[in-house]
Amino acid sequence: MCTSVMYQNKMGQWFLARTMDFSFELGGRPVVIPRNFHFKSDAETNGFDTKLGFTGAGRDLNGYILVDGVNEAGVGAATLYFDGLAKFADAPVADKLNLAPHEVVNWILGNVDSVADLKQKIASLNIVAVENALFKIVVPLHWIVSDKSGACVVIEQDENGMKVMDDPVKVMTNSPDFQWHLKNLNNYVQLKPTSHSSKKYGDFESDAYGLGSGALGLPGDYTSVSRFVRAAFIRENTEKAASISGSVNALSHILNSVEIPKGVKADNEGGCDYTQYRGYMSLEEGAYYMQPYEDQTITRVALTPELLNAEAPSEFPLQTEQQFHSVN
Template identity: 60%
Template structure:
């Protein structure tokens, strides 16, 4: 289970951020994929090519798999769980690009320059039931995609086909489907950052207890609908900022409201979903930032010419903070 959102500075720079919430230890780290990298595929022997360079969270599982990132043209994307509603094809289709769900994000980042181009090329994609390495399951996914012009879309494939929908709120979480999540926002029109006005009830004038009462009724649990509402509220009312560093800081604080500590969200089998990391994709630089659970230090990797033209993908170790200084 994950949460994602977009954010824009007052100078027009755009970001896509996400939490990665999962029980299984994914072990991802920053990986820069160079131009013209060839990916193997579990759906076909030929695999697929990625003409464009990108950087994101990945792991080498006899070939790199990435779950989020930003490419050299400023297209950013993240894959999020879509259990219970994702539906994929069972057969390969000749003359189409046959991909497993966990391969879609790499194809997008490696092949398109904008969300509009992706919309034009979706007819060429056939997303198939094929298991991902490490997890050994067909991963139920949907995707949020954004570009440096501020266009944001959601891609979902269900039993009635593929849906590529404009995202007017810049937020995505998990199941239910994106259309349902948008409709559910109608249940929370009372939310506001300031207190509600005083009201007369009979002969009694009822006053709000103070600042913060405007957000009373905002759901605080870790379900997907609650995280969607909470994140949409945070994104709408968080103060504008101008600098990139301030944008990363603001996004980090917004995602604090949906971060899942270890132990507070348990599955029936006792496993604990928790926020393994937060990622921040800067579309104008382009650059990738990652903030792991065990050490809140942020590691930044910018797509340099050297990384984009390297012979092989480049992995980066996560930075570690220094020990706390004792203050007497």
């Protein structure tokens, strides 16, 4: 079902990271979409054009679909499931750019150079309830978008229309809606990284056994509600790294707290959600890091001039050796 967080290191550089939690095998890999690319669309005959190059996790399904990534301007975006609440337009609108839900990340990364720019341009979109060819359903999605200044928003479209909301927590999971998650944090104001002080009960003084009592009550299950609280607490209190590689390492530890192993989150039809990969978007660097479930090796793809100005998209296989691999 997915969890996403932002993180800032000691140098002031921002990162967007996510787990991709799903039961259906998505088969994504690192992809680079060059500048000035034309996408076909399931919602509009003419498709749409992009200006900016970007990289992220995607797949060629008679046209590339990316579910997360970072562009050359330092904007990162990710799709997350919004089951039961997402509601999109029934039909295209003549004076707007009509997109299927699964096409929104492509448009954002290809045309938006900041969160402020997104807020200006989002009114031109009409997200239409069009089926995804892989899933054969209208995929219920919402989106987290951030930039290298640290700005972060959540985009949700429900029965009341589209909302673009600043994300002060810099965390997002799944349903319920984002504002509900923010209010729910009021139930966890007692959480802290240090231990609680002793407590008197009559003449008896109670003290905690060892360190860590400040996190008592931190939910440990795999619901989106609990993952939101857990990610917010751990992200807020994780030390700031002093390098890009240290930042990716720190993010991997943050996401470890919400990663879903195979077998522990099963449905009633025999399926099982698990964390198929973790994606790390280095916004200042313009690089994407992908870490799959079966092999913890991280594959890095950076936006080089050659890739940005290529005539066609570039795909990169995930590395399987136990080493850090870089594509420059």
